[in-house]
Amino acid sequence: MSFIPVNEPLLNGNEKKYLAECIDTGWISSEGPFIQRFEKEFAESVGRKYAIAVSNGTAALDAAVEALGLAPGDEVILPTFTIISCISQIVRAGLVPVLVDSDPVTWNMDVTQVEAKISPRTKAIMAVHIYGLPIDMAPLLDIARRYGLKVIEDAAEMHGQTYHGRPCGSFGDISIFSFYPNKHITTGEGGMIVTNDDHLASECRSLRNLCFQPHKRFVHERLGWNLRMTNLQAALGVAQLERLPEFVQRKRQMGALYQSGLAGVSGLQLPLASTSYAENIYWVFGVILDASVPFDAEEAMRRLGKMGIGTRPFFWSMHEQPVFQKMGLFCGERHPVSENMSRRGFYVPSGLGLTQEQQETVIDAVRTIMDS
Incomplete structure (x- = not known):
């Protein structure tokens, strides 16, 4: 593998x-x-x-x-x-x-x-x-x-x-x-x-x-x-x-494949495909685990890593950064949506060099860990 x-x-x-x-x-x-x-x-x-x-x-x-x-x-x-x-x-x-x-x-x-x-x-x-x-x-x-x-x-x-x-x-x-x-x-x-x-x-x-x-x-x-x-x-x-329009189209095709392949997976929030003002260009394809899922993003990434799938965590919120807490910044602040995203969000392989076959392997792996 x-x-x-x-x-x-x-x-x-x-x-x-x-x-x-x-x-x-x-x-x-x-x-x-x-x-x-x-x-x-x-x-x-x-x-x-x-x-x-x-x-x-x-x-x-x-x-x-x-x-x-x-x-x-x-x-x-x-x-x-x-x-x-x-x-x-x-x-x-x-x-x-x-x-x-x-x-x-x-x-x-x-x-x-x-x-x-x-x-x-x-x-x-x-x-x-x-x-x-x-x-x-x-x-x-x-x-x-x-x-x-x-x-x-x-x-x-x-x-x-x-x-x-x-x-x-x-x-x-x-x-x-x-x-x-x-x-x-x-x-x-x-x-x-x-x-x-x-x-x-x-x-x-x-x-x-x-x-x-x-x-x-x-x-x-x-x-x-x-x-x-x-x-x-x-x-x-x-x-x-010179190739930016081609790259954007490719990213959107990749996003569409992930959206269809992961549709209906219980406990998984997928990125919004579009709004009234923009269609997603899927810089990365992120997912967020629902509260009902008995593990967090760190564990999900560990499991996918064992299956040969590279991942990255979502950003860690600024008000929870140790460096700023040491400075006395943001004391007692709570931003619950961001805190949840930081703990339960991650993204899967999303680079322009990703093949359809690789994407399908990623989809199968994500479905496997969510069914386990």
Whole structure:
């Protein structure tokens, strides 16, 4: 029995050709021509004026938060159910994270809870699209407009997804993407910041490049980071972006096969296939075990692992992270939907390289552990 990994990227387009071009020309650093090409083509793909390529999705979030120029003590509202990258720079910058629980059906931040979290110190909302379906952006943007709040849109998992036909990543004052190997588009590691704001774009370009100054390169007025993407990574990105519509279609076909194969399995909540504003693109195919199931996600993953099936747990909620509890953050907070998702949710092999035969093996394995 061969092991089925949780993710395997698809790199059988122009990736080798473009990488060879980098090597043949000697352009392998962050100064190469594929950087500008990738930024231009990616910006066009999401309907944005500017795109700034960076070293990874976390770097994109760090720079996006820093570029807003918020002051220590300012509050940023975000979901508790997300990856720690979303909150790291908020905490490091002395800002105050204010957490919101999840919607139990879409698994995204419960937008109906956001307005009650706003205080005079609130300055921004971070909208994080989760696993394949976007947040319901219209009411969130309305709240932001009425209270004068900035919107940071984390579209790391949303390559090719739309909200009411408009590309995800086009809604925030500043938005970000990740190109980690499990994303629809990968550069190995990498990320992108997109915006229509001239000032924010300029700030992010400076922050990613150690805040070098044009005329006094080694005289620094502020601290930045080295967040640069290499030309090699951008070459991969250009090749991957060429196939994005194909990849989205493939993911939706994979999602449909999982949906039909696991339909009717007792005790298993499947991802929502669609809403009134979007059709799921199944970045990953997640499932949640009902309370009636006598084991949790950790045990389910252990059993599937013994059968040669790779899995990953769902995110662990931010208010339950030991690192933040040690800092005295989120004391006594409860977010029951997110807590349940963290304990009883996991996802099965979902990479673009997954074959139909492998999917059918996964389906059989999940059915077996749920029947045991």
